[in-house]
Amino acid sequence: MRAPVLILGATSDMGRAIAQRFAAEGYPIQLAARQVSRLEPDKADLEIRYGVPVSVHEFDVLAVETHASFIQQLPEQPAIVICVVGCMPDQKACEQELSLALEGMRTNYEGPAVILSLFANVFEQRGFGTLVGISSVAGERGRASNYFYGSAKAGFTAFLSGLRHRLAKSGVQVLTVLPGYVKTRMTEGMKLPSRLTAEPKEVANAIFTAIEKKKNVIYVRPIWRWIMVLIRWIPEPLFKRLSL
Amino acid sequence: MSSPMTPRGSLKTLCGWGRYPVQTCHVYCPRSESEIIQLLKSGLLLIARGNGRAYGDSALNREATLQMHHFNRLLGFNPRTGQLIAEAGVLLAEILEIFVPRGWFPLITPGTKFVTVGGMIAADVHGKNHHKEGSFVHSLDWLDLLTSEGQIYRCSPSENQDLFYWTVGGMGLTGVILRAAFRLRPIKTAWIRQTTRIAKHLDEVIDLFEAAQDVTYSVAWIDCLATGSRLGRSVLMLGEHATREELPAKYRQRPLWTPRRRKISIPVDFPNGALNALTVRAFNQLYFLNSQRKAGQSFVDWDTFFYPLDSLLGWNRIYGRRGFVQFQCVLPLSTAREGLLALLHCTSAAGAGSFLAVLKKLGDQQGYFSFPMAGYTLALDFPMSQRTLKVLDQLEEITLQYGGRFYLAKDSHLSPMRLRQSDARVETFVKVRNAQQWTVNFASEQSKRLCL
Ligand SMILES: Cc1cc2nc3c(=O)[nH]c(=O)nc-3n(C[C@H](O)[C@H](O)[C@H](O)COP(=O)(O)OP(=O)(O)OC[C@H]3O[C@@H](n4cnc5c(N)ncnc54)[C@H](O)[C@@H]3O)c2cc1C
Ligand SMILES: NC(=O)c1ccc[n+]([C@@H]2O[C@H](COP(=O)([O-])OP(=O)(O)OC[C@H]3O[C@@H](n4cnc5c(N)ncnc54)[C@H](OP(=O)(O)O)[C@@H]3O)[C@@H](O)[C@H]2O)c1
Numbered sequence: 001m002r003a004p005v006l007i008l009g010a011t012s013d014m015g016r017a018i019a020q021r022f023a024a025e026g027y028p029i030q031l032a033a034r035q036v037s038r039l040e041p042d043k044a045d046l047e048i049r050y051g052v053p054v055s056v057h058e059f060d061v062l063a064v065e066t067h068a069s070f071i072q073q074l075p076e077q078p079a080i081v082i083c084v085v086g087c088m089p090d091q092k093a094c095e096q097e098l099s100l101a102l103e104g105m106r107t108n109y110e111g112p113a114v115i116l117s118l119f120a121n122v123f124e125q126r127g128f129g130t131l132v133g134i135s136s137v138a139g140e141r142g143r144a145s146n147y148f149y150g151s152a153k154a155g156f157t158a159f160l161s162g163l164r165h166r167l168a169k170s171g172v173q174v175l176t177v178l179p180g181y182v183k184t185r186m187t188e189g190m191k192l193p194s195r196l197t198a199e200p201k202e203v204a205n206a207i208f209t210a211i212e213k214k215k216n217v218i219y220v221r222p223i224w225r226w227i228m229v230l231i232r233w234i235p236e237p238l239f240k241r242l243s244l
Numbered sequence: 245m246s247s248p249m250t251p252r253g254s255l256k257t258l259c260g261w262g263r264y265p266v267q268t269c270h271v272y273c274p275r276s277e278s279e280i281i282q283l284l285k286s287g288l289l290l291i292a293r294g295n296g297r298a299y300g301d302s303a304l305n306r307e308a309t310l311q312m313h314h315f316n317r318l319l320g321f322n323p324r325t326g327q328l329i330a331e332a333g334v335l336l337a338e339i340l341e342i343f344v345p346r347g348w349f350p351l352i353t354p355g356t357k358f359v360t361v362g363g364m365i366a367a368d369v370h371g372k373n374h375h376k377e378g379s380f381v382h383s384l385d386w387l388d389l390l391t392s393e394g395q396i397y398r399c400s401p402s403e404n405q406d407l408f409y410w411t412v413g414g415m416g417l418t419g420v421i422l423r424a425a426f427r428l429r430p431i432k433t434a435w436i437r438q439t440t441r442i443a444k445h446l447d448e449v450i451d452l453f454e455a456a457q458d459v460t461y462s463v464a465w466i467d468c469l470a471t472g473s474r475l476g477r478s479v480l481m482l483g484e485h486a487t488r489e490e491l492p493a494k495y496r497q498r499p500l501w502t503p504r505r506r507k508i509s510i511p512v513d514f515p516n517g518a519l520n521a522l523t524v525r526a527f528n529q530l531y532f533l534n535s536q537r538k539a540g541q542s543f544v545d546w547d548t549f550f551y552p553l554d555s556l557l558g559w560n561r562i563y564g565r566r567g568f569v570q571f572q573c574v575l576p577l578s579t580a581r582e583g584l585l586a587l588l589h590c591t592s593a594a595g596a597g598s599f600l601a602v603l604k605k606l607g608d609q610q611g612y613f614s615f616p617m618a619g620y621t622l623a624l625d626f627p628m629s630q631r632t633l634k635v636l637d638q639l640e641e642i643t644l645q646y647g648g649r650f651y652l653a654k655d656s657h658l659s660p661m662r663l664r665q666s667d668a669r670v671e672t673f674v675k676v677r678n679a680q681q682w683t684v685n686f687a688s689e690q691s692k693r694l695c696l
Binding site for chain 2 (some may be wrong): 013038041042044045048049185188189191
């Protein structure tokens with residue numbers, strides 16, 4: 001039997017779609033989330049549909065002191081770890097209430113970086129494995145409308161790129177996923193242009209293919225690569241005057 | 245950040261399968277029970293929506309329409325009993341894809357697989373085996389209903405019995421179905437042994453139905469444009485699940501496998517009126533010629549037999565942008581022959597060629613408010629137009645005259661008066677709805693139109 005795929009943040013739409021995709025390929029699945037009871041229906045669903053073993057695990061990305069023991073108590077070390085965890089706190093609220101901003105920064109950067117660092121050590125020693133981090137195009141340039149979120153994602157993206165650099169010779173793959181807009185709970189009720197907005201399923205497919213093809217960085221819809229080139233290229237004096 | 249407890253809604257333009265009427269609705273896509281409870285507590289009048297395959301306005305509510313597609317998990321399967329437990333938003337198509345290859349088939353299925361578990365319960369759908377095996381409730385062991393004040397009840401024929409029998413066929417007006425347990429039947433092959441018969445007129449097709457009481461599946465397609473002595477000319481299709489031994493040798497090796505059907509999408513709206521008497525006539529002629537050629541026995545894969553239109557994705561667009569309406573009634577056995585003649589006569593006299601005309605024998609009623617009753621049900625499609633509205637009026641009058649009643653999952657036109665004239669159960673349903681406070685929380689555009 002293959003080694004399992006661990007999904008951190010498995011209650012999210014993206015996490016669910018990713019679990020479905022890998023289970024359909026016959027991978028055993030480990031689902032992790034802060035409220036473990038919410039994972040039971042997903043466990044049943046994956047087992048019935050795909051006949052793969054599924055286990056559920058409690059995981060709080062903010063409780064970094066528990067991360068080492070979280071890894072130790074896993075019944076089996078995963079072949080692939082996919083960190084989907086993140087949150088998008090309201091920018092205006094963050095500006096006024098810095099504790100909210102801090103929680104967002106920790107959820108999007110500190111926590112994911114800590115857990116993936118610990119897995120990196122295990123994988124490096126073992127000599128194989130894949131680490132996937134879901135970051136965001138919002139980290140490519142800070143904008144007035146969500147720079148707390150964006151800066152944390154920028155940190156996470158830089159972290160993943162450094163980790164990839166370090167592990168390049170060890171046979172461990174590190175994949176950075178920079179989805180553009182995705183139709184999920186996070187973006188519910190927002191008006192998003194449909195050509196730029198992916199379904200969670202597309203993200204899952206893109207991740208699966210990227211792992212097979214040993215990719216480093218993916219934008220789920222290719223058009224986002226060009227949009228971000230453009231956005232990064234706008235000179236600061238002009239950028240300041242745009243509302244983005 | 246808004247707490248995950250209160251789902252954000254968004255404005256969307258929604259309609260049913262007939263694309264008439266179209267309504268701008270506040271749409272919510274809850275992911276958990278607590279989110280639905282939160283919405284109820286905020287005092288919204290809401291309706292659950294499955295996959296929008298009801299034709300009219302059953303699954304629309306301007307104030308709050310609850311799309312249930314995130315409730316899409318399979319929760320349990322017992323291979324000893326065939327009992328499947330599923331969340332309400334699971335599509336029948338997914339169930340078939342998973343379970344046919346494992347040798348299981350739904351006990352009851354409507355004529356499209358693009359419906360949800362919740363939608364099948366709420367409309368208490370019937371299939372081609374209704375005369376023998378009843379409507380969806382017959383396969384239903386229990387359901388969990390989230391109803392007024394956010395209470396959740398497990399309902400079954402032995403527990404919260406009244407709530408159970410009002411909810412099946414209750415068109416979402418008793419609450420939100422969260423999950424349900426229902427039975428699949430074991431099958432040995434994925435094939436149906438089909439017998440096709442041509443009937444020259446209505447009397448003949450009814451005789452054939454009556455003679456085929458013991459056959460599991462039966463349905464007839466009527467050529468709506470045949471007139472005079474050929475009124476009711478039809479093709480009757482009878483079917484049984486094929487056993488392995490019966491199958492042609494080439495399928496016997498992998499009896500649960502069937503070749504994939506080619507899917508065709510209708511990508512654009514046909515111009516209004518593209519489907520006129522002429523095209524319908526041509527279609528029917530072709531259909532009959534083809535059937536005549538195939539009359540007799542054949543082996544048909546499950547998808548083609550049960551869901552003939554599903555391979556034509558988006559076929560509702562051939563009716564053009566104005567949409568279409570479906571009319572479906574059931575007439576009691578005692579008046580069926582005469583009443584059906586009158587209905588067909590009216591349709592063909594209006595020259596309002598119905599693209600699809602389906603006739604089916606039904607067995608007894610089961611749910612308190614379910615559509616089926618012993619008799620014959622006729623379903624007709626019409627492109628939406630002023631003339632169609634007149635034809636519908638006439639068809640409804642004829643149905644009343646012959647003691648028939650109407651299928652709410654197809655309706656977008658009835659008046660509160662006519663509904664009450666056709667169905668004595670309506671008053672009781674409304675009383676119970678008031679007494680149970682369901683009227684405070686649950687309403688659809690249809691229930692508003694019909695004062696339910
Ligand atoms: C091509 C075609 C063929 C058909 N053939 C048949 C047939 O042979 N026999 C038959 O009986 N019907 C038939 N139908 C009708 C169809 O089966 C019903 O309308 C069914 O209810 C549609 O399911 P849905 O999931 O799309 O529900 P929707 O259309 O979204 O909703 C239908 C009703 O169910 C309610 N509902 C949906 N989900 C829930 C929930 N979770 N909780 C509470 N209420 C809910 C809605 O409020 C609404 O009143 C056919 C329809 C089409 C388009
Ligand atoms: N949607 C988009 O357009 C978009 C675009 C680019 C990037 N992304 C990124 O994609 C990822 C998935 O997001 P999504 O859109 O699917 O939104 P989401 O539903 O809000 O997903 C966030 C996930 O993170 C989990 N999480 C939050 N805080 C946690 C904590 N302290 N400990 C453990 N888990 C925690 C959530 O768990 P709970 O269920 O317990 O809250 C949830 O599973 C995120 O990293 C997001 O930043 C999204």
